[in-house]
Amino acid sequence: MPQDLAFWLPVVIAVPLMAAVLAFLLPRAAFPISLGAALITSGLVCWAALAAVNAGPATHTVGGWSAPLGIDLVLDGLSGLLLVLTAIIGLAITVYAHGYFQPGDDLVKQHQYNFFWPLWMFLWASLNALFLSADVFNLYVTLELLGFSAVALTALAGKPTVLKAAMRYLMVSLSGSLFYLMGVVFLYAQFGTLDIRLLSAASAETPTLLASAALITTGLIMKSALFPLHFWLPPAHANAAAPVSALLSALVVKGSLYIVLRLWLEVFYPLADTVAPQVLSVLGVGAVLWGSLQAMQQPRLKLLIAYSTVAQLGYMFLLMPILLKNRDDSTALAATMSFVFAHAVAKAAAFLSAGSILHALKDDRLTALSGLMKKMPVTTAAFAMAGISLIALPPSAGFLAKYQMLQSALTNGYWGLVFVVIGGGLLAAVYIMRVLGPAFKKVEPYGAESTSKAVHVPLVMSIPTLALALLAIVISFMGVYLLELLAVGTPWVLKGGL
Amino acid sequence: MNLILTVDVILVVIMLVTAWLALTARDLQRAVILFIALGLLVSLAWVRLQAPDVAMAEAAVGAGLTGALLISTLNSMRELQKKKTSEVTPPADASPTPQEANHA
Amino acid sequence: MTWENSLPLLIVLTSLVPGVVIFFLKESTVGVRTTLNMFGAVAKLVLIAVMINGLLNETTYETRLPFLPGIDFVLRADTLSILFCILSAVLWLVTTIYAIGYLEHSPNRSRFFGFFSLCVSSTMGIALAGNLMTFLIFYELLTICTYPLVVHKGDEKALRGGRTYLIYTLVGGGALLLAVIWMYAIAGPIEFRDGGAIDAIVEGARGPLTVIYFLFIAAFGVKSAIVPLHGWLPRAMVAPAPVSALLHAVAVVKAGAFGIVRVTYDLFGIDVANDLGVLTPLMIATSLTIIVGSVLAIFQDDIKKRLAYSTVSQVSYIALGVALFGPLGSIGGIMHLVHQGVMKITLFFGAGSFDETLGVTKISQMDGIGRRMPLTMAAFTVGALGMIGVPPTAGFITKWFLGTGAIEANSHWVIGVLILSSLLNAGYFLPILYRAWFKPQKGDWPSEHDFGGRFETFWMLLLPPVVTGVFSILLGLFANLPVGLLYWVRLIVLREYEL
Amino acid sequence: MPDFYDDDARLTRPRIVALALSAALVALLSLIILTAPGDLERLNLVARERLTESGVANPVTAVLLNFRGYDTLLEVAVLLLAVIGIWSMARYARVWIKVPDTPVLAAFVRLVLPLMVLVSGYLLWLGADAPGGAFQGGAVLGGMGILWIAAAVWLPDFQFQRFARVMLVLGLIAFVGASTLLLALEGSFMEYPAGEAKNWILVIESAAMISIGMTLMMLFVGGIPRLNEGTV
C-alpha cells in the first residue's frame, strides 16, 4: 500500500460512506459498524493531518482527470484542521449516542437508534467530502448531502416541534443551496471552470464575480445561521436529540462557514476591498449581541445553548475585514479557525452535558437545575468547563481563540471589535452563570422531589462528554500545534496549488 | 433565425406565465398540475437548447416523478384532513405493528 | 526537562494534582484527603526551600512551554515570586489544617478541598508567572476556582454573594485582558524583568502606556478591592471562614495587590512608571481607599464584615508602598504583602473559631470572650495590634517604612494618611479588644459547641491562629535577621531600582 | 382553515415587499448575467477533446460517469440518503390510494410494465452513445414502480422493505466499491484502466439504475413500506 498522503484522501470519505450503507443494510450491526468506521476515519484523519504538517498539502485527482476536467480533493491546513475537528467530535459523539439512543424495548426508540447510525455516517462522510473538495459544484453536492442528513437527524426526535424545526431547516438549507448553486452558475458563466484554484487564478473584480459572491455568501450564511438569518437554528438545535444538537452546532454549521472562508480567501479575494467583508463583520456583531441577549432569556438549557451558538457564530465572521485585508497575514485566519475549533469542542461538550441532564432529570428547564453540582457532579463539571471555554476565560480553547482575535483586531486598529469580543465574553458569562449559578445551590438531603429524580448517567455518555470538556481546556496549551497545521499550504493560490 | 427567436420568446412567455400561475393558483391541485406542465415546457425548452439528456431527465424526474409525488402528497393530505374532521385523533404512530415487533 | 526547568511547574503541580485527585474522592475518605493535602503542602514548601537556596546561588529556574507563536507559557522564579510563593505555601498549610477542623462533618468537603487546592495552585502560578500571558491565565483561573468556594454554603445569600463576586472579577478580567493584549500589541512579546521590561518610552506610546497602566490598576483594583471597586469583598463574606481567610490573606485580594507590584516594577519598571506620572494618581487612590475602608469598618457590627473593610484598607498599603517612588516605600509595600497576609489570616481564623465554637458572629456578642477562649483571643489581639501598627508587631515595620518612604518621595501628606488610618484602625479594633478582655460575659453564648478535649476549642481550630499570631510577632521582632524578611525584600527592591 | 385548497391570494403588504425585492433581485441578476463574457470555451473544449479517452461517445455521460464521476457517486449517495431520511421520518408509508373501480387501469399497467423495463435497459445502453443513461433509465424504472402502486396492482408491504434495502444500496456499493478497487489498482479513486472504461461504466451504471429506480419508487411510497391500517 502506498504511503503517499494523497492516496488516502478518498478513503477518508469512502469509509464513513460505506459504513452508512452497511449500517442501513444491517441495522443490528449498525453500532459496531459505525464505531469501527469512526475509529478508522479518526485515525486516518489524524495521521493525515500529521503527515500534512510534515509533507505539505496533498492533492488527489479523482478518476485520474485533473482539474479543470475532473475533480480534485485537496488537503491543506484549513481543511485538515476541520477534518481533525470532525474526527475528534465525531468519535466522541459516536460513543455518546450509543448510550443516549439506547432503545431498551421501546420500538420508537429502536427506530431512532437504527436510523441514527446511517444518517450520522452519511453526515460524517459529507463533512469530510466537503472539506476535501476543491470544486465548487462538487461542494454543492456535498452541501446537499450534509443538509439532508442534518435535517433527517434533526427530525429523528419525532415530536411536532422538532418536525417543524426540521421543516424550517430543510427550507433554509435547500434555498441556501440554490442560492449557492446560482452563484456557481455565475462563476461558470464568467470563468468557465469550477475548480477553486483555477477560479482564483482567473478571478478579477467584475460584476459577475460580485453577483456570484453575493449569491453564494447569502446562501451559505443562511446555512450557517448568521444573524439575521439565524431564525431557524435555535428551534432545530434545541429540540433535536442531544447528540444531534451537538453535531449540528459543532460541525454542520461549520461546513458552510468553511466554504465562505475558502471562497473569500481564494476566489472572491479581488472583492476584499468592497464593503462585503465589513457587512459580514457587522452581521457578526449583531449575532454576538442578539444571540447573547436571547440566550439570557431562554427558559430551557438546550435553547440557551442553541442561542449561544447563534452568538458564537457571529464571532466567526467578525474578523472578515481583517482576514481579507491581507491574506498573507494569517493571524486573523488563525484566530477565526481557533475559534471554530474551540467553539465546536465546547459546544459539543455543552450539548452532550445537556443531553445527559435531560436523560437523567427528564427536564432541562433552568428552574429544574438547582443543586446540579451535587446531583450530577461529572456532568456539571463538564458543562462548566465547556462554559468556561464559551466565556473564553483562561485557560481554555475559547480564550486561546479570543486572545488571537483581540490581538488581530487591536493590531489592525479595529477597536470596535475589541470591545465586542470582550463584551461578548461578559455576556456569555451572564448566560452561562444562569446555569452554573443555581448548580451550586444546596439541595435538601432527603425527600426533595428534585433529588429523587436524579438517576445515574451511564459511562458511555459521561466519558465522551467529559473528554470533550477537558479537551476544551487542554487545547489552550496546544495552540501552536493547531496553528502549525493551519499553516499548511493556506491559501492554495499563494502556496502552490495546481 | 428570427423565426427561431420568435418561437423562443413564445416558449419563454408561456413558461413564465405557467410558472406564475402554478405558484399563485388558489387551488393547490391546480398549482401542482400547472407545475407539471411547467416541467414539460422546460424540457421542451431544453430540447430546443440542444440538451436532450437534460430534457429527458427533466421530463421524467422533474415533471413526472415530482408531479407524482406532489399529487400523492396532496391526496394523503386530503385524506388526513377528512380524518381530522371525522375523528380528532391523529394516525396511530406510537403503536407498532406486529411485523415491526418481529423486525426489532 | 531538567530539574531547573521543571521546578516552577512542580511547585504549581504539588497543589494542582492533589486538588484534581481530591475531586474524585468520596466524601468519607477523610484520611486520604488529608494526607494528600498535607503531602502537597509540605512538598511545596520543600521545593520552595530548594528554590530559595538555588536563587541565592544565582540559579535560574524557568519552565517554558510554547503557547502561541511569539508567546510562551513561562513560569519563572525570582526574588519577588519566591516571597509570594512562600507566603502562600505556609498559609495554605495552616489554612488547610484549619479548614479540616472547621468543616468537619459538613457536606461537599471533597469539592471544597479540591477547589481550595486549585486556588492555591493558581496563586502559585500568579506568583511564578514569567510574563503577562501566564499571569493572566492563572489570574482568571483563580477567579474560576474561588467562585465555588464563595458559594460553598449554597444558600440564596451565598449565591448572591458569588454572583456579585463574579460580576466584579469578570469585568476586571476583561480590563486585564484588554490591557495585556494592548501591551503585547505595542511592546511585543515582553516578559517580566527586574527593573521593568520597558526600557524607554517610545515617542507616541506615552498615551497608550498610561491608559494601559490604568487598565492594569483597574483590573487589579477589583481583586485588591481599591475603592470604589471593593463592593464584592464584604458580600463575599458569606463564604466559610477558611475561605475568607485565604481570600483576604493569600489568594484573591493578594493576587490583585501582587499584580500591581509585578506590573509596576517588572513590566513598566518603576522609573518608567514614575516618568509616565501614573504613580501619583495611584497614591491618591490608595490613600483614599485606606481612609474609606477604615471608616466603613467602624460601622460594621458583624466581625467578618469589619475585618473585610479592614482588608480593603490594609491591602492598599501595599499599592501605596509601590506608588511611593523610592526604595524605602517599596520595602514597606512589599513587606506588607507578607505582613498583612499573616496578620489578617490570624484575625479571620479567630473570627471563624468564635463562630464555630460559640456561635459568635457579631462584635456586640464578644463581651468576655477573652476569658472563654484566651489563646484564640490572644492571637486575635496580636493580629489587631499589628493592623494598628503597634510595635513590635509586623504591622509596625510596614508603617515605619511607608512613613520614611513618604518622606523620601517628598509626599509628606501620606504621613498624615498613615496616622489617620492608624487612628481609625485603633478606632475599630480597640473596642473589640476591650469588650473581649475587659467586659464581663453577657448571658449564654449564641450556640456553644463542645469539642471535648483539653483546649478551649478543637485543636485544629486553635493551632493555626496561634501559629500565625506568633508569626506576626516574630516577623516584627526579627525583621532584620540575615535571612529575614527585610533582607529578602531589600534584595528585591535593590534589583527593581537597579541599585 | 381549509388547509390545502387555497392560500389566501390577496396581495398583502408583506407580499408586495417580497415581490418587489424578488423583482429587484431578478433585474439585477439579469443585467449581470447578460454582461457575463463567457470565457466558456475552455472546459467545453477540454471535455470534447478528451471524449475519446472517456470510453463513451455521449459527452454528457462522459462527464457524468467519468470526468466528474465523483459528483455522480455523491449523487447516488444523495438518493440513498433521501430514502433513509424519509424512512427515518415516517415509519409508515404515505400512499393514500383508493383501489380503482375499474380493472382497466390495472390491466393496462400490467401490459405496460414489461415494456418499461425494456425501455429502461435500452436507455441505459443508449446512454453511452446518445442521450440517455442511468438517471433516465432509472427514472423509467421508478415510474414503473409508481404506476404499479398507483394502479393498486400491488402495494408494498413490510417484507418488501428487506428487498428494497438491498436494491437501494446496490448503486452506491457498486460505485464506491469499484472506485476503491480502482484506487487500489490504479492509484487514483475511480480511475478506469485505459481502454476498459466503458465496461466499468456500464457495470456501475446498471447497479446505479436499479438503485435510482427503487429510490424514486420509495420517494413516492413516502415512508417505510408498511401501510397505515385502513389507508388504502
Next chain:
Amino acid sequence: MNDSAALYAVAGVILFGMGIYALVAYPHLLRKILGMNVMGIGVFAVFVALAYRGPDQPPDPVPHALVITGIVVAVCATGLGLTLATRLKALTGVAQLTPDQED
C-alpha cells in the same frame, strides 16, 4: 452570449425570483416546496442556457451533466420535504409552520 441563450438565461433568473417569492410569501408547505422547485428550475435554465452556443456549434456538455445531477437532488429534496410536510399535517393538523407552543 447569443440571443436565445440570453433569453433563456433571463427567463431562468425570473423563475428563480418567482420561486423565492412563493417561498417567502405563502404559508402552505406544499406551495413552499413548489417554490423551491421553481427556483431550482430557474437555476438549471440559466445553466443550460449558458451551455448553448447557437444552432451550429455543439453545446457544452459539462453544465448538462451538472443540471442532471441537480434535477436528481431536487427530486430527493422534494421527497424529503413532502414527507416532512405530511408528517406535520398528520401530527398538527396543518401543513404550515405555525408558531411553536411550549410543550
